[in-house]
Amino acid sequence: MHLQRLSLRRFRNLGVQDLEFPPEGVAIVGDNAQGKSNLLEAIYYLETLRSFRGAPDMQLVEFGSDVFRLVGHLGGTGVSVEVSAAFQKKGKRKKVTMGGVEPDRLSDALGSLSAVVFSPSDVELVSGGPGDRRRFLDILLSLNEHGYLLALQDYRKVVARRNALLKDDQAAELIAAFDHGLIRTGARIMLSRLRWIENRREAFCHYYSTVSGGSRASMSYRPSFALGPAGSLDDVADAFREAIASTRDRERRVGSTVVGPHRDDVRLRLGDEGEDLDLRDFGSGGQRRTAALALRMVEARTVRESRGEEPIVLLDDVFAELDEGRSERVLDLMEREETGQVVLTAPKDADVRVRSDSLPRWRIRDGMIAS
Amino acid sequence: MSVIDQLSTELARLPGIGPKTALRLVHHLLKGSREQPRRLARALEEVADRVRACRVCGNFTEHEECEVCVNPRRDASIVCVVEEAFEVGAIERTGQYRGLFHVLGGHLAPLDGVGPNELNVASLLGRIRDARGGVNEVILATNASVEGEATAVYLEEMIRPMGARVSRLARGIPVGSDLEYVDGTTIAEALAGRREM
Numbered sequence: 056m057h058l059q060r061l062s063l064r065r066f067r068n069l070g071v072q073d074l075e076f077p078p079e080g081v082a083i084v085g086d087n088a089q090g091k092s093n094l095l096e097a098i099y100y101l102e103t104l105r106s107f108r109g110a111p112d113m114q115l116v117e118f119g120s121d122v123f124r125l126v127g128h129l130g131g132t133g134v135s136v137e138v139s140a141a142f143q144k145k146g147k148r149k150k151v152t153m154g155g156v157e158p159d160r161l162s163d164a165l166g167s168l169s170a171v172v173f174s175p176s177d178v179e180l181v182s183g184g185p186g187d188r189r190r191f192l193d194i195l196l197s198l199n200e201h202g203y204l205l206a207l208q209d210y211r212k213v214v215a216r217r218n219a220l221l222k223d224d225q226a227a228e229l230i231a232a233f234d235h236g237l238i239r240t241g242a243r244i245m246l247s248r249l250r251w252i253e254n255r256r257e258a259f260c261h262y263y264s265t266v267s268g269g270s271r272a273s274m275s276y277r278p279s280f281a282l283g284p285a286g287s288l289d290d291v292a293d294a295f296r297e298a299i300a301s302t303r304d305r306e307r308r309v310g311s312t313v314v315g316p317h318r319d320d321v322r323l324r325l326g327d328e329g330e331d332l333d334l335r336d337f338g339s340g341g342q343r344r345t346a347a348l349a350l351r352m353v354e355a356r357t358v359r360e361s362r363g364e365e366p367i368v369l370l371d372d373v374f375a376e377l378d379e380g381r382s383e384r385v386l387d388l389m390e391r392e393e394t395g396q397v398v399l400t401a402p403k404d405a406d407v408r409v410r411s412d413s414l415p416r417w418r419i420r421d422g423m424i425a426s
Numbered sequence: 427m428s429v430i431d432q433l434s435t436e437l438a439r440l441p442g443i444g445p446k447t448a449l450r451l452v453h454h455l456l457k458g459s460r461e462q463p464r465r466l467a468r469a470l471e472e473v474a475d476r477v478r479a480c481r482v483c484g485n486f487t488e489h490e491e492c493e494v495c496v497n498p499r500r501d502a503s504i505v506c507v508v509e510e511a512f513e514v515g516a517i518e519r520t521g522q523y524r525g526l527f528h529v530l531g532g533h534l535a536p537l538d539g540v541g542p543n544e545l546n547v548a549s550l551l552g553r554i555r556d557a558r559g560g561v562n563e564v565i566l567a568t569n570a571s572v573e574g575e576a577t578a579v580y581l582e583e584m585i586r587p588m589g590a591r592v593s594r595l596a597r598g599i600p601v602g603s604d605l606e607y608v609d610g611t612t613i614a615e616a617l618a619g620r621r622e623m
């Protein structure tokens with residue numbers, strides 16, 4: 056899949072512009088704070104219907120305006136599809152259309168554009184807290200696995216209600232009434248996370264080793280309770296049920312649900328499996344950035360496999376903080392992975408090295424793009 | 427405020443009606459003969475004055491007890507528990523159900539301070555107890571939301587020790603949907619495929 060055309064209407068500082076993208080991609084060159092990342096943010100908005108930089112929709116509307124609107128034309132195998140997203144500050148209304156039709160639910164429009172963003176802030180996936188890694192998994196699995204988002208939304212509802220009862224020191228029967236939904240949705244989420252990590256650990260290891268030039272790192276699932284040899288949804292549910300039963304006193308004391316997927320983590324470790332050097336605590340800056348890149352590469356592979364098409368790769372000034380050797384090896388890897396369209400940003404021409412400098416260059420200044 | 431504004435403000439309070447639609451409805455009512463708005467007003471008044479909750483089950487009625495409860499041909503050994511009185515109508519329209527009903531008046535909603543005491547739970551348990559084994563089966567037809575699910579689990583724990591069989595509507599009702607918006611065939615199938623909890 057590739058982005059053919061993008062109409063920008065008052066998104067951040069990008070004003071009113073209609074851009075035609077070459078199928079191989081484009082390099083956007085410009086000084087800092089001119090709007091390079093805003094453009095990538097706009098493209099990726101059509102995938103997740105939110106900012107990859109965590110900005111609320113209100114902040115995405117141009118200063119002094121009420122509405123932003125984005126329209127993307129996506130080319131794939133033959134047909135072109137139109138996807139649009141708009142947000143109105145007044146009334147906080149979001150409207151999305153696919154092929155001109157508004158879907159029943161906003162979530163039905165998620166993932167209509169296949170893209171992966173690589174950004175310098177990705178290092179947070181490694182150096183940040185467990186919540187950062189859970190969010191990575193949740194976005195990835197919501198976009199690529201049917202039913203995951205629904206389970207996640209229901210799970211969050213159950214936890215909020217169950218916690219309210221615990222905080223209020225309500226009757227045990229009442230709290231137990233929410234266990235059923237907690238286990239049903241929670242087990243579903245955990246099994247998806249477990250399977251994804253199990254299926255992708257080798258790919259992670261491969262990408263890390265390739266980019267770092269031979270070093271090793273591993274990825275493993277760390278749930279908040281022992282799963283045992285969990286193979287099926289029932290196995291996970293049984294283990295979850297047991298874990299809840301054995302934490303009844305503790306959750307009463309704390310006033311919240313203490314086990315479950317909302318307490319999961321993904322462990323990223325240096326060296327071979329079994330070695331206990333957490334990248335978060337012991338990794339150097341370069342090692343953490345490499346692990347973050349590897350996670351994004353695994354994400355791209357997941358998108359490719361689950362949707363059967365090349366994701367658009369958005370590179371937000373990613374080489375700024377990587378040393379020469381790592382940058383070269385990332386570029387090599389991207390050439391070999393038959394990446395589709397690439398949209399990258401860089402402050403200087405010299406930083407544009409993907410595709411042996413063959414990408415067309417666009418300049419950006421004050422949000423205005425000149426090709 | 428003019429009387430036109432007053433009426434459109436009232437109409438706009440109704441679900442699914444915005445200020446624009448409200449104003450269009452008022453204009454429509456003022457266009458033809460004045461008999462139509464008067465009939466509407468009388469109908470609204472009568473609904474407000476005469477419809478109340480059935481003393482036994484909580485269904486809508488104009489009498490002490492609703493027409494389901496007083497019908498001797500209904501099977502008193504089965505009670506179907508729903509969240510809202512509107513849902514009785516949805517199940518009745520399928521023509522597939524011969525038992526009685528019980529309206530809870532909502533579901534467990536801890537974030538809104540709704541617990542068993544805020545719902546018609548005590549009266550449900552009282553009905554089953556007073557029947558002294560006369561109720562064989564309780565069908566829990568609460569909504570497929572997480573709160574509807576928790577309500578069903580809670581009731582099941584309360585009812586099972588009293589000796590009645592407890593079943594839940596089969597899947598097939600879309601998750602998170604209220605019964606009153608689900609089509610009749612789907613409800614009939616869910617009733618037929620109900621499973622013991």
Ligand SMILES: [Zn+2]
Nearest residue numbers: 480483492495
């Ligand atoms: Zn009645």
